[in-house]
Amino acid sequence: MPHFDHVTAQIKVQMAEDAWNSRDPARVALAYTPDSVWRNRSEFLKGRNEIEAFLTRKWAKEQDYCLRKELWAFTDNRISVRFDYEWHDDQGQWYRSYGNEQWEFAPNCLMQRREASINDLAITETERRIYPRPST
Template identity: 75%
Template sequence: MESKPPFPPFNLETAQQKVQMAEDAWNTRDPEKVVLAYTIDSQWRNRSEFLSGREEIKAFLYRKWAKELDYRLRKELWAFTDNRIAVRFEYEWHDESNQWYRSYGNEMWEFAENGLMQNRFASINDVLIKESERKFLWERG
């Protein structure tokens, strides 16, 4: 059986660890790796899109990172209880025309006993920014 520690119920340390693990995974921009944090039948809402299961999530992530170029994310623990975690996040990316954006949002996560995320609900807003206004500069590798 698949598992991804730490497992619920969460405490402050394990909730922060889960958030950091998610940030690190998403910053790889590797759908094959990221999708392994979710249950086979995970349910998502991302903006106005509703997804069901790893295969739909994986396809979504491939589309996302084909559009959101040089994506860089920061997540922050907002609250937690038992098997749920709430985070706030912001990320920067640019489109094909090199227009930069900063996207802000909140996510609510619910975990199965095995530590995989079974539900993810994300609300996200985008703000146009100039490249000179970027906060998340990093080495391209």
């Protein structure tokens, strides 16, 4: 089983942030076990195919999506994060979505379980505070 320490947990969180900011559903889905179980808001998903389909729908709706994740806690094969992301809909309304995720990892270090609680706040474009990181 993975046994995270502060450094490896931070690395895993940054890798997840980078993957999600790619907005590439296939890339993101590869970080999960083939039978991974998700709860995202009130939606329940199982397996990479459902995860990829969900992310495809998500990023079609959530335009100019930009995410930040922060390590909250870790132990053995589990990591907890808090996150914020901003996006706008096809009408130009901006939102800040924020919440918490609990992750559980399989022995191969792929995520086998993800539970996300998310809230949305309508904001104006001038209230934005999350932007893409500069490329290095």
